């Protein structure tokens with residue numbers, strides 16, 4: 001098969017824009033999430049923004065929530081324009097349970113329901129353990145792990161407990177084999193994978209499914225830029241991934257859509273690995289591939 005054809009098949013329409021897609025071809029029924037409401041943390045940028053867009057293109061209204069309200073307001077306008085659905089931007093810090101409680105009260109007042117929670121908010125940077133301050137490790141744990149628990153608990157208690165629902169956590173395969181410069185994020189995401197399974201068991205009887213998507217390197221995102229994805233070395237390193245490329249945001253949104261929707265109605269406690277096979281190969285240490293030295297004082 002010609003190389004160009006093979007690559008074209010691997011890459012669904014996507015451009016590494018920080019914006020919404022200019023065109024979209026449906027894989028699932030356009031009505032898959034019709035009239036549902038999704039609450040997406042960190043939905044104003046990157047993977048979260050694309051998840052919001054794809055959900056809205058499938059008939060869903062969304063709430064996008066994070067710390068920067070200006071960014072969210074701008075994103076919400078664009079999302080509504082491309083989808084014709086409603087998007088409510090709300091300011092929250094997932095480390096602050098009070099801010100989540102206020103947001104969920106607002107969602108229930110505005111929409112009268114919430115069907116899907118996507119725990120996408122996270123923080124990460126490359127840093128060797130010796131240079132990582134106690135507060136830096138704590139901060140990443142607080143955003144990624146406590147933030148996921150805080151948001152899940154509030155949504156469960158205020159709505160899912162009595163009405164059922166679907167939780168989708170955005171994890172990462174970066175720590176599956178262990179990696180230098182990533183002890184904070186790898187530990188946080190590993191805890192989240194455990195949390196996914198625990199909550200799936202505990203909340204299943206209430207009709208709540210809890211699943212996770214575990215991405216590898218996803219282009220056109222802050223995470224990709226922060227971890228060196230735009231470097232020349234990364235272009236070479238990406239060839240060590242079995243699918244020989246980075247993933248894209250639309251591909252992650254399709255995984256989240258599958259797990260959020262009735263397409264996966266008998267699936268709970270699952271972690272859907274979407275990393276092109278990256279973690280299966282031995283050469284998957286980002287710092288090693290990018291030639292980043294893990295010196296005692298390095299701060300990247």
Ligand SMILES: CC/C=C\C/C=C\C/C=C\C/C=C\C/C=C\C/C=C/C=C/C(=O)SCCNC(=O)CCNC(=O)[C@H](O)C(C)(C)COP(=O)(O)OP(=O)(O)OC[C@H]1O[C@@H](n2cnc3c(N)ncnc32)[C@H](O)[C@@H]1OP(=O)(O)O
Nearest residue numbers: 122123124125133135136216217223227229234237278284
């Ligand atoms: C991408 C690689 C490409 C190619 C490689 C090719 C092949 C690889 C093959 C396989 C690999 C497979 C997979 C890996 C690939 C990709 C994995 C990507 C994972 C991405 C995960 C993400 O989470 S991405 C999300 C990115 N977005 C963000 O981080 C935005 C949000 N972030 C923030 O708000 C901040 O950065 C924050 C997390 C620090 C929180 O901010 P705030 O609450 O304001 O906290 P601060 O007060 O600023 O800081 C708190 C303490 O943290 C210290 N700190 C801050 N920044 C750094 C840093 N850069 N280094 C070290 N320490 C830092 C800060 O000093 C504070 O500590 P003190 O002790 O000083 O108080």
Ligand SMILES: NC(=O)C1=CN([C@@H]2O[C@H](COP(=O)(O)OP(=O)(O)OC[C@H]3O[C@@H](n4cnc5c(N)ncnc54)[C@H](OP(=O)(O)O)[C@@H]3O)[C@@H](O)[C@H]2O)C=CC1
Nearest residue numbers: 042045046047066067068093094121122172218221222223
């Ligand atoms: N990009 C990649 O290659 C990979 C990404 N992932 C995961 O995908 C998800 C999205 O990452 P990506 O799109 O790259 O990065 P982004 O930086 O675009 O997304 C992170 C979002 O989290 C929000 N956020 C951060 N801290 C908080 C907080 N305390 N409270 C509320 N919201 C917060 C940010 O908004 P604001 O600043 O307004 O608060 C931002 O919108 C993350 O869970 C990440 O770990 C996993 C593997 C690979």
